Amino acid sequence: MSQAHTSAPSASGGGPAATPDTVRPVRFFHRGEIVSLDDVSPTRTVLNWLREDAHCTGTKEGCNEGDCGACTVMVGELHGEHIAWQTVNACIQFVPVLDGKALMTVEDLAKTDPQQPAAAAVLHPVQQAMVDCHGSQCGFCTPGFVMSMTACYERHQALGTQPTRQELADELSGNLCRCTGYRPILDAGQRMFELPVQRIDEAPIAAALRSLRNEPPLRRPDFRAPRTLADFAALRAAKPEARLLAGCTDIGLWVNKQFRDLGEILYIGEVAELKAIGEVDGMLEIGAGASLEDAWSALSRHWPAVREMHLRFASPPIRHAGTMGGNIANGSPIGDSAPVLIALGASIVLRHGEAVREMPLEDFYVDYMKNRLEPGEFVQALRVPLPRASQVLRAYKLSKRYDSDISGLACGLWLQLDGEIVRDARFAFGGMAAIVKRAKGAEAALRGHAWNEATLQAAMAALDSDYTPLSDLRASDNYRRRAARNLLQRLFLETRPASPLSTKQISVWSDIV
Amino acid sequence: MNAPQDTLPVVGTARPHESAHLHVAGAAPYVDDIAEVQGTLHAALGLSPVAHGRLLGIDLDTLRAQPGVVAVFSAADIPGANECGPIVHDDPILADGVLHYLGQPVFAVIATDRLAARRAAALAKQVIRHEALPPVLTALDGHAKQQYVVPPMHLKRGDASAALAASEQRVSGSFSLGGQEQFYLEGQISYAIPQEDGGLLVHCSTQHPTEMQHTVAHALKLGAHRVQVVCRRMGGGFGGKESQSALFACVAALAAAKLKRPVKLRPDRDDDMLITGRRHGFEFQWEVGHDAEGRITGVEIDLVANAGFSADLSPPVMTRALCHFDNAYWLPAVAAHGYCARTNTQSNTAFRGFGGPQGALAIEMILDDVARGLGKDPLDVRRANFYGTSECNVTPYGQVVRDNIIEPLVARLEESCDYRARRTQIAAFNATSPVLKRGLALTPVKFGISFNVAHFNQAGALVHVYTDGTILANHGGTEMGQGLNTKVAMVVAHELGVRLDRVRVTATDTHKVANTSATAASTGSDLNGKAAQDAAKQIKHRLAGFAAGKHGGAVEDVRFGNDRVLVNGLSVPFDELVQQAYFARVQLWSDGFYATPGLHWDREKLQGNPFFYFAYGAACSEVVIDTLSGEWKLTRADVLHDVGQSLNPAIDIGQVEGAFIQGMGWLTTEELWWHPQSGKLMTHAPSTYKIPTANDCPADFRVALYDTQNPADTIHRSKAVGEPPLLLPFSVFLAIRDAVSAVGDHKVNPPLRAPSTPEAILDAVDAVRAATAEA
Incomplete structure (x- = not known):
């Protein structure tokens, strides 16, 4: 795997100007530099890239399906001038999805002096709190916990707040620990706010990400990531056989567990218009690319009764990566979004090129894993009627x-x-x-x-x-x-x-x- | 770093895990993190697609033609014994002739990268030619066919039948108890690197390096001295890497030896769970006689374990189950019959507690039934049956219980957790709550410490003092997160009177300490702590002799402490004395050895003195259940646990809490489900097999150590802590049963199975309702 590092983020690169039709390397920020990968497979996972190519073995593989959290990393995206950090499961994220973003792992937290042994590193408050509270035993899940806790720490530090113990437990619901029984980890989650504050130095990362904005939309052999809805719709219409990729939370498993060949991939995650959530004509409109976390948050605001479903839906890293549109399009008979949305009388907006049609969500499903999507068509949005008086909603979930x-x-x-x-x-x-x-x-x-x-x-x-x-x-x-x-x-x-x-x-x- | 690093004394203080600062930084290497040697190849296993069948052949050519594939090996390629069973030789490395379970490794693909190996191995279904045979999938089916991996075992005292016949009251019952996946976060892995002169170095995530060395040597027809097995740390073991790591070590070693290339074998999580065994599920059926106070007068019980396809460690697991059926209770007449049923499933193995939890939970269920039948508080019935201290203190296997503290320990917990008042409050709540019911239970633990096989109870250590005064310790135990290396380092530092940060413990290595026992049966720090102390003592004696010779005074008056040596009124810094001793040609390193005294065991009669001592504990749990859905929640847990005089309270509390939550998972959410037709384990990943999360840890969790010295001469009078607390969450399960029982006003014994998933709870609720309506 060839890999080029440029130590300082360059404005738009010195090479020939890239056009939307040119294949270009995947570029993202990692360990103080912009990484540029020009022959990475479109389904190379972030975890395998980290461990095998970048030789950063701090991030662990526990299950290879996004259910244990040992591989939790933080991905940063530029939101205005700030970076929004979110945890994801590196084992089921594909490397091209990192394009234009920053990747942060457990190795990036402690301030290390290369002249000193690891024991002399100045640990990040999250790490120090884990040591102080005896939050690691075998240590294998620990890097994942540390990353989930760091994301929580950064978010609360930015707001000047602190999570309750219950909120911490919810934050950590995607991280399995088999040794501690969690009590010391939850203690550490509170202790970390009592130590001297240490924030991520965002300036150099933001500068790098800004420079990456000048790149044209990512185009790789077998991987396209258009940025506008119109481009996406046109490409989808032209490539009805291509595989639509949103959060990788299911498709990642097709690759890792079933060795399925995905063929050409059309990535929806760069289309900002599809991530929008808003109120239109008495309806809550959820763009198909909105994350599960954002979508459930919006639903919970209008329908407090779905809050339990929100918190119990997968885990934070999965809710950050996965989309409600993907969950609905996937059409699992046990997916938790559909029962709630159908009960609310939601409709689904489908698009083919310029043509848009809408149907009640309940009519969308035909049979086991079969739906009414036509070739070249895709889910553009979900529309949910806003609450009105005298209506009652309950969402119940039973699981082990x-x-x-x-x-x-x-x-x-x-x-x-x-x-x-x-x-x-x-x-x-x-x-x-x-x-x-x-x-x-x-x-x-x-x-x-x-x-x-x-x-x-x-x-x-x-x-x-x-x-x-x-x-x-x-x-x-x-x-x-x-x-x-x-x-x-x-x-x-x-x-x-x-x-x-x-x-x-x-x-x-x-x-x- | 943490301030206590430099404080003295060392033993008995809360110190962080020796690798904690590395864990949190992602800087603690596990086997898969070791930089790969150039030319490393990757192996993957092709698994049996059927639960039972005759293996007719493998289409090796198809496999060899796959991209990246370098070689394919099957049973025929193994030069030595195709065998990795720890006791009975019925455990093939690769299937030969018969396919014993769905998931059994049949062939190994070696390829240039891991993905290529996995892709090719995934063709197993296409390339394995077989003739299907009818499988036996459950313990009771195997028992009905009298199909066992070892002959049935019987532990008896007195005439149970006569005692039952003479009892005032008799009750019979049955109980179905599921198994449990270890779910170590780091999966099985072995990385074999050829060495000079036909030697092999195997980095293996294992609790038993010596057994890995032996099985690899046998499989490859090598002398043990040519095979070096190294394990710095495991990402969890819990018993799952005692015997079960052997298959992976053998395949990696076989491929490395054949190809003369380094070979790594790291199965994917799903394959790991499909291949390896776990805690035995048990089926119990009993008849018990008792008096009006609930005192047991006689009991007869069948314990049927699902052994899986081979013996593995099932015989000693069943022995321990039989030897823990008494738990904390005097059973005057008992007949316990243990059956290890052979089935076409993964071969079940060690898991924290090793049969002990299963055996002990059976008697707790029985006492729960007896109490309900008498309308008594279960705690009163338990107490009526506790072992005595001077009489009624002999176990059914003939060992006298000399260190019994169960009564005062339970009494203290009963008071601190406010048991009686909460019992009343809960009854009041249940009387007016239509849907939710609360339940409470307080259960005791008595757990025997030592391997039931006497000769395993030995350990060795090496301690090096370098001329700069730093110390390197090595021992035969393995670090799987339990803090063994931390405790051993503390023992060594304490013995030599130095700061803890002078001492490092290095990887377990069969080239350093030979003929080690598995790090199992909770004995890690008992055995290796004593061995390391022995080594440190020898160095100390030599240093004392040297110091007295140099500075005068009596040898026996030389004192080591505060990082200095006090000799004849002089205080010499430790490192200075070491430096001087080196120049005087004093040996500054030593081996150490320990063998637990006083153990004997008659395996045929199941009688003897198998345990050095007992560890005790008790827990009280309160739950709330939803009688409409079967959902439940643990709202509060109080734990009081005996670790003797703790070597490191932080680590011991961590073990107690971790075991509590792990044991709770076993009895509640962790359900194993084999497809009833194909025999495929369908819960083979964390998406389908649900271990507890942070939200399952009760918000109100009060854990304390019962401060007392171990009367037995153990390392600093401490007690083993790994396994005993796994029995504490019996209280969770029995609290759930108590809440279910409230539905029928505590008149009916709820037929609650374990794990008590919402479905199991709703089944029990409905059964109690039906029985109450009938009555």
Whole structure:
């Protein structure tokens, strides 16, 4: 692998002016310099590049699927004059995705003197707090924890705030430790704010990233990253066979675990217009390229009841990289976005070249992993009706583990109440069929009826004919059926007109959400 | 760095892990971080696509034609023994003739890079020709077919049948207990580098370098002196790198020897989990007799373990399960029958506790049932059955319990955690809470320390004092995160009266300390600490002799402390004395050795004195469950644990807490699921196998050490800490069961299986509801 370093970021390079049609190296900031890679494979993972090519072995591989966090690194992007740092799982991110960004790993934190042994390095407050609190035992997960904690540290230092212990635990939900039991790591997460402040020196990084802005959109053999929606749409229409890549959180596994050849890749992550989230005509519009974190944050703001789903959806590094558009387009029968969005009556905006069409999200799914996307078409946005009075929404997720676990079943349950009468209902369940699907029978059993024990029983009974779930490693068909009925009962207990129960009376998670 | 580095005394103080500053900087190298030697090749394993079958052949040509592939090896290429089983020789390195489980390594592909090797190995399904045979996938199926990896074992005292017949009350029951994946964060890895004259250096992530040396030597028909196995540190072991690292060491060594090139084998996480075994799942069925106070008068129990396809360490695991069925209780008449069922799944192996947790949880379930049947608080029933101190203090295997502290320890915890008041509060809460139910349980631990096989209880060490006064220590134990090297360094520094930062501990290396035992059975610091102390003592005696000779005074009056040596009224800096001793030609390095005294064990009769001493502990857990979904949460845990006189309280607390959360994972979220038809383990990665996260650590977690000296002459009167606290979270499981039981007003024994996933909890809730409705 050839690799050139330029020690000072040059304005736009001294070579021949690159045009959008020219193949150019992948360029990103790492360890004080701009790295320029001109023959890196489009599916080379950031982790393998770090460990095997850059010989930075501080970042570890634990699972190679983004579920353990040992490979957590920080990626910085220029937002105005500042750098926004986010954690991602290096094992499932492809190197070209780093183009124009800064990569920071555990090796970049301590201030080392090359004349001194490692023991003499001045540790970063996050690292020192981990030592002080006995936060490492075997040490293999530690670099990943340190990076998640550093991202948290930087964010809070910038705001002048400190996380609660609960917020820290949520921040670390994507980092597995098998030795400590976590208590000392959470202690360290609080202790790090008590040590002398040390911030990332952003100026040189920002200067480098600004210089990289002058590069044309990345074009590599088998990898294109257009920057405008129009260019993206045109390219997509011209290359219907190309593989769309958004957050790498699923496709990364196709490469790492299944050795699938992706062919030509069309990367959506550089299209700023697709990352936008905004309110238009009483709808919340979520661009297909918006991160899961941003999308769930926006949903949680409007619908506080989905906050638990937000926090339990994968882990922070996955939510930073992954997109809600990708989650929806992927169409997993157990993906947690779809049940909530369908219950909310969301629609999906599809685009082919200049042509845009919109359909109810529930109509988008046809069968197991099959949807209504036409060749050359892509998901442009999701539109969610904003909350109105007398509407009730609940989002429930059942999994073996609270955090970062794929649901055995998940549901979005939406009611339009008129006094004691259910005017309308939309119940969508994941994990109960080959696709995320509405419980039409249960809804019908309620529509126009009083919201009482009798109608609840009718709706619960109707669920049996709405779904024929399967048994698998996450849950048996029998559990799925019973639990789905019971979740309707939970909805009733929480929203019944007479003496509804509070979250505290109904959820074991009420203290932590 | 941390201030305590320079403070004295050393032993008994909280010191950071010796590698902590390296861990946090990504500067602590693991095997995969070692700079690769030029010409390094990479291996990947081709795995059996079926759970059981006859191996008819492998299409090697197809594999050899894959891009980057340099060589392909199968069983036929192994010059020596195709065998890596630690006890019974039924564990092939590469499948030969029979395919025993889905995931069994059948061939090894060696390629120029790891991805090329993995891609080629992934063709296993296409290139392995086989004839499928019907698999046996569960322990109970194997038991029904009387298919065992070793003959059944029986631990008996008195006449259990007669005692049962004579009992006031009799209860029978059963319990299904799942296994557990070690989930060491660093996967299995071996890196073999050819050396001169047919020798091999193997960097291996292993808890048992000597056994790796032996299996590699046997497989390659080499003398042990030609094979060097080195392990600086592991990214976790938990028992999973005791015997299970052998296959990877052997394949890497085989390829390196054949190709005369360095070869690294690092299986992907999914392959690691499909290939290697884990904690044994058990099925229990019992009948117990008791009196009106809940005192057990007789008990008979079958323990059926899923051994997997081969013996591996299943026989001693079952022995330990049988020897821990008593936990902290006097069982006057007992018949415990252990069956290691052979199945077509991964061969189960060591995992922190080594069968002890499984055996002990069975008696806790029994006492829970007995208490509920009598309408008594389970803690009262437990207490009624505690071992005595002068009578009722002989274990079913004939060892006298001489160090019993369970009663005062439990009493202290009961008080500090406010057990009785909370019991009342919880009952009040449950009476008015329609959906959520709370549960509470306080459970004790007694855990035997030593290997059940007497000859494993030995260790060696080397201590070098250099002329500048710095000290290098080496011993036969391995560092897997438990802080063994830290403790050994502390023991050496303490013995020589020097600052801790004078002492470094280096990689475990079969070329340095020979014939080591596995770092297992919690014995690491007991054995290696004593051996290192022995070495340090010898150096100290020589230095004392030299100092007295030079400065006068009696040898026995020379004192080492505060980084100085006090001799005949003179205080000489340690490094100065060392320098002088070197010039006087005094040997400044020494070996050290230790063998645990007083152990004996009759493997046939399951009788003897297998343990040097017992470690004790207790925990109280409170949970809340959702009776609609089966979700649950641990809201508070109180732990009081006995580590004797702690060598390093920070490390010991870390072990106790880590074990608590790990054991909780085993009993709650960590479910192993084999496909009922294909026999494929479907939970073979962290996406599907769920170990606890930071949010599973209870917000209210109160952990304390029970401050007491070990009456046995252990290293500074400390006690082993690795395994015993893994039994503390029994309290979590039994608190969940208590909460489920509240649904039926504590009249019905909930049929709760482990792990108690939300599904298992809802099943139990529904069963209790149904039984209550019937009654």
